[in-house]
Amino acid sequence: xxxxxxxxxxxxxxxFPIIEGTENELGIDIKTLRAVTGGVTTIDPGYKNTGSCESxxxxxxxxxxxxxxxxxxxxxxxxKADFLEVCYLLIFGELPTAEQLEKFDKDIKxxxxxDEDMKKILDGFxxxxxxxxxxxxxxxxxxxFNPGSVDVDSEEAMYGAIVKILAxxxxxxxxxxRKKKSLPLDYGDNSLGYVENLHKMMFSRPNQTYEANKIVNxxxxxxxxxxxxxxxxxxxxxxxxxxxxxxxxxxxxxxGISALWGPLHGGANQAVIEMLEAIREDGGDTAKYIAKAxxxxxxxxxxxxxxxxxxxxxxxxxxxxxxxxxxxxxxxxEDPVLDIAKGLAEVALKDEYFVQRxxxxxxDFYSGIIYRALGIPTDMFTVMFALGRLPxxxxxxxxxxxxxxxxxxxxxxxxxxxxxxxxxxxxx
Ligand code: ACO
Numbered sequence: 001x002x003x004x005x006x007x008x009x010x011x012x013x014x015x016f017p018i019i020e021g022t023e024n025e026l027g028i029d030i031k032t033l034r035a036v037t038g039g040v041t042t043i044d045p046g047y048k049n050t051g052s053c054e055s056x057x058x059x060x061x062x063x064x065x066x067x068x069x070x071x072x073x074x075x076x077x078x079x080k081a082d083f084l085e086v087c088y089l090l091i092f093g094e095l096p097t098a099e100q101l102e103k104f105d106k107d108i109k110x111x112x113x114x115d116e117d118m119k120k121i122l123d124g125f126x127x128x129x130x131x132x133x134x135x136x137x138x139x140x141x142x143x144x145f146n147p148g149s150v151d152v153d154s155e156e157a158m159y160g161a162i163v164k165i166l167a168x169x170x171x172x173x174x175x176x177x178r179k180k181k182s183l184p185l186d187y188g189d190n191s192l193g194y195v196e197n198l199h200k201m202m203f204s205r206p207n208q209t210y211e212a213n214k215i216v217n218x219x220x221x222x223x224x225x226x227x228x229x230x231x232x233x234x235x236x237x238x239x240x241x242x243x244x245x246x247x248x249x250x251x252x253x254x255x256g257i258s259a260l261w262g263p264l265h266g267g268a269n270q271a272v273i274e275m276l277e278a279i280r281e282d283g284g285d286t287a288k289y290i291a292k293a294x295x296x297x298x299x300x301x302x303x304x305x306x307x308x309x310x311x312x313x314x315x316x317x318x319x320x321x322x323x324x325x326x327x328x329x330x331x332x333x334e335d336p337v338l339d340i341a342k343g344l345a346e347v348a349l350k351d352e353y354f355v356q357r358x359x360x361x362x363x364d365f366y367s368g369i370i371y372r373a374l375g376i377p378t379d380m381f382t383v384m385f386a387l388g389r390l391p392x393x394x395x396x397x398x399x400x401x402x403x404x405x406x407x408x409x410x411x412x413x414x415x416x417x418x419x420x421x422x423x424x425x426x427x428x
Contacts, residue, residue: 003017065314069228084105104163127182131379186200202376222319226320240252240396249397367381
């Protein structure tokens with residue numbers, strides 16, 4: 001029997017259906033709330049208790065530390081799949097067959113050339129520009145070179161737009177980094193796999209033959225998979241809400257990149273390394289920084305700790321921690337910052353403040369350490385996150401459009417002045 005929630009306001013009772021998800025999550029369906037109550041709405045800043053949609057893409061259970069894409073566990077995907085398979089899975093709902101994957105790869109490669117005029121836009125940015133700002137602008141600029149809006153009722157048109165952005169996005173990301181480092185742009189090599197090609201476009205030298213490093217590419221592949229989707233987080237909700245106005249895919253993605261940039265979201269991986277370096281420069285006293293994080297009069301937060309949804313452990317952090325140790329070992333890198341990270345985690349995991357508030361190391365705590373070991377500049381860390389999150393954003397945008405969701409438009413409770421008579425400037 002379907003469940004019902006009853007709400008009582010001033011003695012009047014209202015009933016609302018409860019929607020049950022496939023993992024038995026319950027959500028009170030308040031679509032009719034304003035209509036039946038005569039205008040009562042809900043208030044939930046930060047949407048901590050608000051479900052914005054029904055989605056079949058990603059399931060996560062923050063209490064149990066579960067993360068699954070389309071039903072497959074993140075642990076198995078990180079271990080057995082490659083990033084392109086995960087892109088296909090997230091976007092189209094099923095793991096691809098060998099033929100489907102081959103076609104997908106070929107179609108992406110066919111779209112991998114970026115219009116030469118895009119370079120002029122890239123050249124317009126000062127070298128000091130943050131790569132996330134550049135990437136967001138370049139993604140938006142792609143619209144000018146691909147002006148036709150996607151016909152979302154045509155699977156073929158939708159597919160065309162999807163392979164186009166999957167192809168061009170790594171080029172833009174790599175170019176963003178090369179421009180900053182004053183390196184000539186690299187057009188990639190279509191004989192390489194998606195992740196290897198990304199690495200080549202970022203790190204090739206004009207006077208050297210590019211040599212792939214399996215340890216590095218496998219680590220990158222895993223990192224991209226771990227970041228590929230995370231249901232209705234800040235950037236994904238942004239992509240969905242911008243797309244809900246029927247702005248195109250590229251415009252929605254550009255907005256998502258901006259949302260990801262912030263240090264409370266994707267920007268945390270950069271902030272973690274900056275924090276660890278600052279602690280090292282200050283003598284490596286982790287206890288001092290734990291105390292600062294606990295001090296309510298100090299705005300300092302332990303970056304890479306805590307998560308809106310995971311209140312037990314972040315399953316991605318577990319995988320990444322292991323991977324970070326392997327990669328550093330395989331590459332023979334000894335990084336004092338990793339020792340500081342380990343020290344911080346050990347103390348915080350036992351500290352009453354962090355235990356009580358369920359603040360555990362999140363995915364960003366360790367990802368920065370691997371990126372650093374792979375030679376990726378600190379201000380490119382969040383771009384790496386965006387590269388990973390791209391299929392998730394696309395999948396969520398596609399789902400939103402196919403489900404014909406209405407435009408996103410939250411309500412508010414007004415707390416400003418009541419009606420006032422206009423005062424001419426001479427009387428103010
Ligand atoms: N360091 C110290 N205290 C913290 C931290 C932290 N990193 N995170 C949360 N707290 C404390 C808060 O001060 C608050 O304490 P109080 O109850 O005494 O007031 C309590 O824990 C709850 O914190 P909220 O901010 O309400 O939790 P919320 O779910 O809104 O925020 C967030 C989650 C933004 C991730 C937060 O934990 C944070 O700022 N972490 C650091 C930034 C970070 O690592 N972000 C990456 C997130 S993962 C991702 O985007 C991929």
